[in-house]
Amino acid sequence: MSTRADAIHALLPQTQCTRCGFQGCRPYAEALAAGTTSINRCPPGGQATIRELAHLLQTAELALDPECGSEGPAMVAYIDARSLYRLRSLLTTLPSRCHRWSATPDAYGAQRSLYRL
Numbered sequence: 001m002s003t004r005a006d007a008i009h010a011l012l013p014q015t016q017c018t019r020c021g022f023q024g025c026r027p028y029a030e031a032l033a034a035g036t037t038s039i040n041r042c043p044p045g046g047q048a049t050i051r052e053l054a055h056l057l058q059t060a061e062l063a064l065d066p067e068c069g070s071e072g073p074a075m076v077a078y079i080d081a082r083s084l085y086r087l088r089s090l091l092t093t094l095p096s097r098c099h100r101w102s103a104t105p106d107a108y109g110a111q112r113s114l115y116r117l
Helices: 003-011 025-034 046-057 081-097
Strands: 099-105 111-116
Touching: 003 025, 003 046
Parallel strands: none
Antiparallel strands: 099 111
8 A cells, every 4th residue: 555545545534435436535545646536526524625635646626526415514423431331242242142154354354243143
């Protein structure tokens, strides 16, 4: 992986929304580094991200591509610690209460396991 793609990836919002036409922020960053797509295809990042990408890639700042959607307000996720504790408790006991069905890597290389009760 190129350092240029890494720098671009660091500027993207990491929402993995696919509205840019790619399967996540990393593939979009790699396409930008290769010069095969434009910098204005990230609605979650909006104009601020386009500005930062233009500066990094030393190219003209463009308006957000309307085919990708519109820029919305910044969103915040609230995490309830009690729910996380209950989820962790369930996940630690899950393999002992059921058998593993399959384990395959997802598109990002993370190991995903499916369990059948």
